[in-house]
Amino acid sequence: QVHLVESGGGVVQPGRSLRLSCAASGFTFSRYVMHWVRQAPGKGLEWVASMWSDGSNKYYADSVKGRFTISRDNSKNTLYLQMNSLRAEDTAVYYCASQVALGYWGQGTLVTVSS
Amino acid sequence: EIVLTQSPGTLSLSPGERATLSCRASQSVTNSYLAWYQQKPGQAPRLLIYGASSRATGIPDRFSGSGSGTDFTLTINRLEPEDFAVYYCQQYDSSPYTFGQGTKLEIK
Numbered sequence: 001q002v003h004l005v006e007s008g009g010g011v012v013q014p015g016r017s018l019r020l021s022c023a024a025s026g027f028t029f030s031r032y033v034m035h036w037v038r039q040a041p042g043k044g045l046e047w048v049a050s051m052w053s054d055g056s057n058k059y060y061a062d063s064v065k066g067r068f069t070i071s072r073d074n075s076k077n078t079l080y081l082q083m084n085s086l087r088a089e090d091t092a093v094y095y096c097a098s099q100v101a102l103g104y105w106g107q108g109t110l111v112t113v114s115s
Numbered sequence: 116e117i118v119l120t121q122s123p124g125t126l127s128l129s130p131g132e133r134a135t136l137s138c139r140a141s142q143s144v145t146n147s148y149l150a151w152y153q154q155k156p157g158q159a160p161r162l163l164i165y166g167a168s169s170r171a172t173g174i175p176d177r178f179s180g181s182g183s184g185t186d187f188t189l190t191i192n193r194l195e196p197e198d199f200a201v202y203y204c205q206q207y208d209s210s211p212y213t214f215g216q217g218t219k220l221e222i223k
Contacts, residue, residue: 101165
């Protein structure tokens with residue numbers, strides 16, 4: 001059975017940092033592209049970042065470029081999102097998701113940026 | 116950046132009817148790398164269709180996807196009560212891997 005479990009969310013002040021983790025199980029994590037997607041309260045889905053299986057390519061939304069860093073540890077089956085210089089507009093539920101065709105999504109972790 | 120525009124914004128239908136949802140891209144989505152998702156309140160999105168027309172595992176055959184290039188359609192035949200939700204399209208052809216703004220399918 002496939003599981004993607006995000007953790008690391010919480011309340012953080014503007015300008016501070018937070019690191020999200022996504023622990024994967026039930027599939028061969030190291031073979032697949034992985035993504036972060038977020039959803040602000042009451043809003044639609046926004047793609048945030050993607051990383052190739054071997055780490056050779058990383059892509060970011062313009063809204064987070066230069067502030068967020070996606071990474072992965074294939075030996076630990078874990079995906080990360082380092083979020084620096086957080087802003088109020090980064091407040092959202094953050095989902096990790098597998099390569100699209102697999103269709104695996106986590107349940108999400110809420111990040112609230114507020115003073 | 117490929118901008119995806121979904122229409123209509125809200126669709127009001129009754130159980131048993133057919134729903135037709137549109138997703139139009141600002142430029143061609145090559146290789147038909149277009150997916151459709153269903154999302155219910157408080158839940159993560161659920162993949163319905165990938166590659167424009169391939170049903171994901173476990174998705175009932177009343178859901179079908181079609182289209183290519185810039186125009187894509189999700190059709191839901193014989194609506195069931197559990198189908199009323201928000202639907203998103205996403206292109207994964209080129210970064211940024213954009214989503215449409217969503218179509219809310221509500222019970223009439």
